[in-house]
Amino acid sequence: MSTEDVLLTADADGVRTLTMNRPKAYNSLTTELKERLLTALRDAAETADVRAVVLTGAGKAFCAGQDLKEHVGLLQAGDTAPLRTVAEHYNPIVRTIVDMPKPVVAAVNGPAAGAGAAFAYACDLRLAAASSNFLMAFANVGLGPDSGAAWTLQRLVGYGRAAELMLLARTVDAQEALRLGLVSEVVVDDELAVRAHAIAAKLAAGPTVAYAKIKEVLGVGARATLEDTLAAEEAAQAALGATADHREAVEAFVAKRKPEFRGK
Structure with missing residues (x-):
């Protein structure tokens, strides 16, 4: 059992901020974090007092995607859980973000890779810290896209660019992300949290x-x-x-x- 709270929740001004909290591991997704995030998103969707949601990461990263140490360890132990995680965790998380009956803002405070990037793509608005970047890293580990990236990414940047980013697994920095339409705004690192909350609070006060x-x-x-x-x-x-x-x-x-x- 983890000794840290892998997901932090804070409410203010009608906004619920969900912070993935494994900073030493770049907020990579363990089973515990995925389950906590799914539960928290569902709760936010059903809570009337929550009128907008911010999704972000602790420390220097937004989310590095699947925790490969846990993934490999389970496979080596003969545990089939990693083979079920798309159906049990990633797909439900993305469905909950997309179907959320209230705005969801991704505050991308650092690197976002794999499923972590896909979570951001699924949000309604994406703000990026100047030091952030995006990486569709699936091909690097011999896998195809998941977490809805094949659907969301090409709707943001078009089929050709989405294919390039997935096949070449090329890192996109914040300014290029802005040019491509991956994000709506690039913010100085230290101002990201305040800016994201301000936008979410404005939405929370709206219809x-x-x-x-x-x-x-x-x-x-x-x-x-x-x-x-x-x-x-x-x-x-x-x-x-x-x-x-x-x-x-x-x-x-x-x-x-x-x-x-x-x-x-």
Whole structure:
């Protein structure tokens, strides 16, 4: 049993910050950390007082991906757990991030590799520290992508660039990540946590019920036809038009005051 708390949770301003906390191992993913992260994400999704989520790492790394020491040790011991981790951990984690009915912000404070990078790709917004970088390292260990990277990465940067980054396993620094569209903003290292919280807090104070529908419709648009997308937009607008947040926004606009959203 680990003697450290491998996942830290903090709440403020409607924002829940989840910090992967294995800094000496670059926050690489052990079974314990994966299980804790999945549980914490599910809890955040279901907790009404949590209106936005920040995912980050402790120390100098965001997440180095799978903990290969644990992986190799289990395989050598004849344990098949590593062969089940995609189905039991990585896929559910990414599904929970993508399906989260509230915004998820990745604060990429350092290197993000493999599944760690894929977790960031699955988030709605990505802020990167100037010292951070991204690496699709799967080919280096004789594996293909997992954690949804084959779906999320090419939607961020296009098929050709995604293929290059996966086949060549080339490291992308923060500035290139910004140019490619992998991240929305690059921040001085010491200011990343504050900036990420500020953006998440702004989202938390917004119309979160609308954010949930925006994410839902974007998901449909990413994989469906125009007609299916139009239908999804129509249904979302009909539902949102009946919300208290919409009425509040319209009344605030007419009264020339700032709206107060309640996510209802």
